[in-house]
Amino acid sequence: MADLDSVLGCLDLNLDRSVERLSALLRIPSISTDPAYGEQCRLAAEFLAGDLGAIGFEAAVRETPGHPMVVAHHDGPHGSPHVLFYGHYDVQPVDPVSEWKTGPFEPVVETMPDGTKRIVARGSADDKGQLMTFIEACRAFKAETGGLPCRVTIFLEGEEESGSPSLNPFLDANREELSADVALVCDTNMWNRDTPAISTGLRGLVGEEIVVKAAxxxxxxxxxxxAARNPIHVLAKILADMRDDAGKITIPGFYDGVEELPEDVKKSWEGLGLSxxxxxxxxxxxxxxxxxGRSVLEQxxxxxxxxxxxxxxxxxxxxFKTVIAAQATAxxxxxxxxxxDPDKIRAAFRQFVEDRLPAxxxxxFHPxxxxxxxQLPFDSPVLQKVRTALSDEWPNPAVMIGMGGSIPVVGEFKNRLGMESLLVGFGLADDAIHSPNEKYEMSSFHKGQRSWARILAALGEG
Amino acid sequence: MADLDSVLGCLDLNLDRSVERLSALLRIPSISTDPAYGEQCRLAAEFLAGDLGAIGFEAAVRETPGHPMVVAHHDGPHGSPHVLFYGHYDVQPVDPVSEWKTGPFEPVVETMPDGTKRIVARGSADDKGQLMTFIEACRAFKAETGGLPCRVTIFLEGEEESGSPSLNPFLDANREELSADVALVCDTNMWNRDTPAISTGLRGLVGEEIVVKAAxxxxxxxxxxxAARNPIHVLAKILADMRDDAGKITIPGFYDGVEELPEDVKKSWEGLGLSxxxxxxxxxxxxxxxxxGRSVLEQxxxxxxxxxxxxxxxxxxxxFKTVIAAQATAxxxxxxxxxxDPDKIRAAFRQFVEDRLPAxxxxxFHPxxxxxxxQLPFDSPVLQKVRTALSDEWPNPAVMIGMGGSIPVVGEFKNRLGMESLLVGFGLADDAIHSPNEKYEMSSFHKGQRSWARILAALGEG
Known part of the structure; x- marks a missing residue:
C-alpha cells in the first residue's frame, strides 16, 4: 500500500505534464477512415510506441495491410498475472468542422462555470484520453517503484473507427504473444460522473434480411x-407474429440459453435509480x-x-400508386x-418465416x-478485485452494468484468444464522441489514471 | 330494321375509307402529358371537330386551361333518348421508341398469319380507334337515313392520359349541355375476341397514407x-390485423353497403370459364x-x-444498419x-389504426x-337493349362484367351530371395499350362500328 500511495501521489503531482503528453497525441489528426490521414495514423502509432519505450516497455509499431498496431510488453513479478490492455489511437472524422468552437486537433483545457475542467479535442474521450490513463498509471508505477505490479501487454489499434479490417488477421498471427489472463478494454463510459462502471455483459447480434416474393x-x-397475394401483407403478418402481446418473442427455441439475472445484480441495477x-x-x-414487467435496463x-x-x-x-408489389423486404x-447461439437463432427465425409463408x-434470406x-461470470475473482479498486477511488461504489450493443474486439479476444475482457472506461454520456466539440473530463483523466494504478496494484497482489 | 340493315351495309362497304380516316387521326402525335405536343393535341381536336361537322354535327373545339375538349351535338327524333358518347383523343407517350417495329405515328395495317388484320399505331386501341367506331356508325346513319335514331352528344377529352385536370371544371361549367339520359363510354375491352362485354360495375377507391411515429x-x-417502441412493429401489427385468416377485412363496418351478386349474374360469371x-x-x-370460397372474378x-x-x-x-426508426409509413x-361509403371507410380505417396504437x-393520416x-342496376332497360344489340353482332352473347379498377370519368358523370354510364369497348387484352406496338384488331374496328349502329338503333326504338 505504501507503493500504491506513492504512485497515486506521483500521478497527482504530474497531472499537468500528463495533460501535455495527451495534448501532443491529440494534435495528431489520426483519422483512420480517410486515406488522406494515413501518415498521421502512423505518426500517432510511432508517438505511442516511443512513449512506451521511454517508460521501459519493449514497444514496437507493427505493420498490417492497413494502419499499424502498437504492441508493447513489460514484465511483472514472477507469478503475477498477465493483463492485456486494449485501446485505439485512431479517431473519427471531424465533420462538420464549422460546429467546433475550437480546432478539433488543437486541444484546449476549458474551465466550466462550476470549476470543473475538461480537455476539448477530437479523440480526447474516444479513445486517446482513455488509453493514456493506463499509460500514465504505468509511468507512475515505473517512476515510483521501478517496475509494474503485474505483467502487462499494451495493444493499441489504429482502425477501430473504420471497421477494424486488420484486427482478426493480426490476432490470429500473434495469438501466443497477445494471449493474456485477462484483457482490460478501456473504451467505455462510467455510469455517471461519480460512479464507475464495469461492463460485464454485451449483447450479441444476428442480422438477417428477408425478401418475400409473390407475383x-x-x-x-x-x-x-x-385475388393476388400481396407480399407486404405476408411480411407484415410474419413480423407481427414475432412478438406476443407481452413483448415476448414467439420464435420457437428463441429463449434457449437466456438466463435470469442473479438476484444481487438485479438489485444493484435497481439501485442505479434509472427510471x-x-x-x-x-x-x-x-x-x-x-x-x-422488466425494467428498461433489463430490456x-x-x-x-x-x-x-x-x-x-x-x-x-x-x-400514391395502386400497385401490388412483386416483393417486400425487411x-x-x-x-x-x-x-x-447465433446459428440456432438464425435457423429458428428462418423456419419461423417458412412456416408462415402462404401459397x-x-x-x-440474406445473412x-x-x-x-x-457475459463475464458475475463471480469472477478478477472482476471483484477491479470492482473494489474502482470503488476505492470514486465517490460511489463501482457498478456492474450490461451493454445493449456489441464491441467486436471483445468477441474476438474471446473467440480467437480465449480471453475474457473487463470493460472499464471513464467516459461520460455527454462527451460528444463522434460529434463536434468532443471532450474528456479532467476528473475522468486524472481519476482514471489513479483507478488503473489501483487496479494494477490489486491484480498484482495475486 | 331495313334502316339498320342498310347502315350496316354502308359500314361494310366503307371499311377501307374508315381505316383511312382513323389513320389520319393516328398520324397526329397527340401526347397529352408532354407539353412539347400541345399543338398536336389541338390539331387532333380540330380534326375531330371538323370531321363531326362534316357529318352534320354542331361541333366545336372548346377551350380549357389545358388541352381542349371536343363537344358535338346532333338532334334525334322527337321523344328519342339523349345519349352522351365519351372518348379521348389524347394518347400515351411512346417510349421506348426503339421497341416499336414501325413508327408509333405511322399507322400500318398488318395481316397476321391467321389472316386477321390489325391497325398498329399509338392510340389505335386507346382510344382513337375506339372513339372512331362510334363516329363511323353515326356517319353511316346520316348517309343512309339522313339522321340519327336518337339525340347524340359526343364529348371527347384530350387529357385522359394525363390525369384529366380540366375535366371536372368543364363538366361543372357545362352541366346542362352535357347531361344526357345515359353516357356511352368507349374505352374498355371485350371479354375475348368473340365475346362483347358491358362493364356494369367499377370498384371505387379510397387511398390513405399513414405515418406511425415513436421516438x-x-x-x-x-x-x-x-425498450424503445419500434414503429415498424406497430405498423406491421396494424396491417396484419386488417385481414383475418379467411381473407375477410376486419375493420368494423367495412362491409356496410356490400351486396351479394344476383344469382344469375354469379352464374354468368361462372359461365365465362375463367379459372x-x-x-x-x-x-x-x-x-x-x-x-x-370466392372466385377470382368475384374477388x-x-x-x-x-x-x-x-x-x-x-x-x-x-x-445493414442496426437502427430503430423514428417512424414508419404505409x-x-x-x-x-x-x-x-368512401368517407365512412376512411373514418373506420383511421379509428382501426388509432385503436391499435400503443403508448x-x-x-x-394523409388522404x-x-x-x-x-354499379349499374342489373335490371336497367338500357342495359338490356345494349346487351341484345351486342349479342346480335358478335359470335357470343354479350356478358356483363365488373371492373376491378376505377374509370374516373364514370364517377364524375354520376356525381356531377347525375348520369349513369354504360361501358362498351372493343379492345382486347393483348392490344398493348400504353406499350410499344399498340394495335387494334380490324374486327374490333369493323364490328365495333356495326355494334354502335345496332345500339343506336335499339336505343332509338324508345
Missing part, C-alpha cells in the same frame, strides 16, 4: 386486388416496449430482442444475451453477421 | 433495442388470396379489398363495391382520393 411482376391493384421515464424520456418515449442489457431495422415494398415515393436483427410466396453475447 | 429520432438498436389458375397463372400465381369485380400498396421505414439501403388503399406512438363504386 412475377408488380400488379395493378385494380385488376388484381383481392424508465428518464431513460426513454430523452428520446421522446415513456413506456418500455419490451417484455412486460436493454440482459434480454434478447427481435427488431425490424428496415422495411420496404411497393411504391414509397410522393403521392431487415431484422436479434440482440442476443448469455449463451444464445404462391417464396422467401430469400448479415452473427456474434454471440459476451 | 423523436432514429435510435441505435444496441442502446435502445428492447383461378388461368387468371393468376399469367403473373406467376395460383391461389386466390382474397376471401375464402376482383364484386368484393372490396384492403391492400398495402407501399411500406417503408428504417434503413432500406444495401447492407400507403393503404381500399377498393369499394356497391354502396360502400408512445402517434399517427398521421389520397376517395370515390365510391359505380
Amino acid at each position: 412475377s411482376r408488380d400488379l395493378h391493384s385494380g385488376y388484381y386486388g383481392g 424508465d421515464e428518464s431513460f426513454l424520456g430523452e428520446v421522446g418515449l415513456k413506456v418500455p416496449a419490451g417484455e412486460t 436493454t442489457w440482459s434480454r434478447p430482442t427481435a427488431e425490424v431495422n428496415g422495411i420496404s415494398g411497393g411504391y414509397t415515393g410522393e403521392g 431487415k431484422v436483427s436479434f440482440r442476443l444475451v448469455f449463451s444464445q 404462391d410466396c417464396s422467401v430469400e 448479415h453477421g452473427g456474434s454471440p453475447a459476451i | 423523436s429520432r432514429d435510435l441505435h438498436s444496441g442502446y435502445y433495442g428492447g 383461378d389458375e388461368s387468371f393468376l397463372g399469367e403473373v406467376g400465381l395460383k391461389v386466390p388470396a382474397g376471401e375464402t 376482383t369485380w364484386s368484393r372490396p379489398t384492403a391492400e398495402v400498396n407501399g411500406i417503408s421505414g428504417g434503413y432500406t439501403g444495401e447492407g 400507403k393503404v388503399s381500399f377498393r369499394l363495391v356497391f354502396s360502400q 408512445d406512438c402517434s399517427v398521421e 389520397h382520393g376517395g370515390s365510391p363504386a359505380i
Whole structure:
C-alpha cells in the first residue's frame, strides 16, 4: 500500500505534464477512415510506441495491410498475472468542422462555470484520453517503484473507427504473444460522473434480411386486388407474429440459453435509480416496449430482442400508386444475451418465416453477421478485485452494468484468444464522441489514471 | 330494321375509307402529358371537330386551361333518348421508341398469319380507334337515313392520359349541355375476341397514407433495442390485423353497403370459364388470396379489398444498419363495391389504426382520393337493349362484367351530371395499350362500328 500511495501521489503531482503528453497525441489528426490521414495514423502509432519505450516497455509499431498496431510488453513479478490492455489511437472524422468552437486537433483545457475542467479535442474521450490513463498509471508505477505490479501487454489499434479490417488477421498471427489472463478494454463510459462502471455483459447480434416474393411482376391493384397475394401483407403478418402481446418473442427455441439475472445484480441495477421515464424520456418515449414487467435496463442489457431495422415494398415515393408489389423486404436483427447461439437463432427465425409463408410466396434470406453475447461470470475473482479498486477511488461504489450493443474486439479476444475482457472506461454520456466539440473530463483523466494504478496494484497482489 | 340493315351495309362497304380516316387521326402525335405536343393535341381536336361537322354535327373545339375538349351535338327524333358518347383523343407517350417495329405515328395495317388484320399505331386501341367506331356508325346513319335514331352528344377529352385536370371544371361549367339520359363510354375491352362485354360495375377507391411515429429520432438498436417502441412493429401489427385468416377485412363496418351478386349474374360469371389458375397463372400465381370460397372474378369485380400498396421505414439501403426508426409509413388503399361509403371507410380505417396504437406512438393520416363504386342496376332497360344489340353482332352473347379498377370519368358523370354510364369497348387484352406496338384488331374496328349502329338503333326504338 505504501507503493500504491506513492504512485497515486506521483500521478497527482504530474497531472499537468500528463495533460501535455495527451495534448501532443491529440494534435495528431489520426483519422483512420480517410486515406488522406494515413501518415498521421502512423505518426500517432510511432508517438505511442516511443512513449512506451521511454517508460521501459519493449514497444514496437507493427505493420498490417492497413494502419499499424502498437504492441508493447513489460514484465511483472514472477507469478503475477498477465493483463492485456486494449485501446485505439485512431479517431473519427471531424465533420462538420464549422460546429467546433475550437480546432478539433488543437486541444484546449476549458474551465466550466462550476470549476470543473475538461480537455476539448477530437479523440480526447474516444479513445486517446482513455488509453493514456493506463499509460500514465504505468509511468507512475515505473517512476515510483521501478517496475509494474503485474505483467502487462499494451495493444493499441489504429482502425477501430473504420471497421477494424486488420484486427482478426493480426490476432490470429500473434495469438501466443497477445494471449493474456485477462484483457482490460478501456473504451467505455462510467455510469455517471461519480460512479464507475464495469461492463460485464454485451449483447450479441444476428442480422438477417428477408425478401418475400409473390407475383412475377408488380400488379395493378385494380385488376388484381383481392385475388393476388400481396407480399407486404405476408411480411407484415410474419413480423407481427414475432412478438406476443407481452413483448415476448414467439420464435420457437428463441429463449434457449437466456438466463435470469442473479438476484444481487438485479438489485444493484435497481439501485442505479434509472427510471424508465428518464431513460426513454430523452428520446421522446415513456413506456418500455419490451417484455412486460422488466425494467428498461433489463430490456436493454440482459434480454434478447427481435427488431425490424428496415422495411420496404411497393411504391414509397410522393403521392400514391395502386400497385401490388412483386416483393417486400425487411431487415431484422436479434440482440442476443448469455449463451444464445447465433446459428440456432438464425435457423429458428428462418423456419419461423417458412412456416408462415402462404401459397404462391417464396422467401430469400440474406445473412448479415452473427456474434454471440459476451457475459463475464458475475463471480469472477478478477472482476471483484477491479470492482473494489474502482470503488476505492470514486465517490460511489463501482457498478456492474450490461451493454445493449456489441464491441467486436471483445468477441474476438474471446473467440480467437480465449480471453475474457473487463470493460472499464471513464467516459461520460455527454462527451460528444463522434460529434463536434468532443471532450474528456479532467476528473475522468486524472481519476482514471489513479483507478488503473489501483487496479494494477490489486491484480498484482495475486 | 331495313334502316339498320342498310347502315350496316354502308359500314361494310366503307371499311377501307374508315381505316383511312382513323389513320389520319393516328398520324397526329397527340401526347397529352408532354407539353412539347400541345399543338398536336389541338390539331387532333380540330380534326375531330371538323370531321363531326362534316357529318352534320354542331361541333366545336372548346377551350380549357389545358388541352381542349371536343363537344358535338346532333338532334334525334322527337321523344328519342339523349345519349352522351365519351372518348379521348389524347394518347400515351411512346417510349421506348426503339421497341416499336414501325413508327408509333405511322399507322400500318398488318395481316397476321391467321389472316386477321390489325391497325398498329399509338392510340389505335386507346382510344382513337375506339372513339372512331362510334363516329363511323353515326356517319353511316346520316348517309343512309339522313339522321340519327336518337339525340347524340359526343364529348371527347384530350387529357385522359394525363390525369384529366380540366375535366371536372368543364363538366361543372357545362352541366346542362352535357347531361344526357345515359353516357356511352368507349374505352374498355371485350371479354375475348368473340365475346362483347358491358362493364356494369367499377370498384371505387379510397387511398390513405399513414405515418406511425415513436421516438423523436432514429435510435441505435444496441442502446435502445428492447425498450424503445419500434414503429415498424406497430405498423406491421396494424396491417396484419386488417385481414383475418379467411381473407375477410376486419375493420368494423367495412362491409356496410356490400351486396351479394344476383344469382344469375354469379352464374354468368361462372359461365365465362375463367379459372383461378388461368387468371393468376399469367403473373406467376395460383391461389386466390382474397376471401375464402370466392372466385377470382368475384374477388376482383364484386368484393372490396384492403391492400398495402407501399411500406417503408428504417434503413432500406444495401447492407445493414442496426437502427430503430423514428417512424414508419404505409400507403393503404381500399377498393369499394356497391354502396360502400368512401368517407365512412376512411373514418373506420383511421379509428382501426388509432385503436391499435400503443403508448408512445402517434399517427398521421394523409388522404389520397376517395370515390365510391359505380354499379349499374342489373335490371336497367338500357342495359338490356345494349346487351341484345351486342349479342346480335358478335359470335357470343354479350356478358356483363365488373371492373376491378376505377374509370374516373364514370364517377364524375354520376356525381356531377347525375348520369349513369354504360361501358362498351372493343379492345382486347393483348392490344398493348400504353406499350410499344399498340394495335387494334380490324374486327374490333369493323364490328365495333356495326355494334354502335345496332345500339343506336335499339336505343332509338324508345
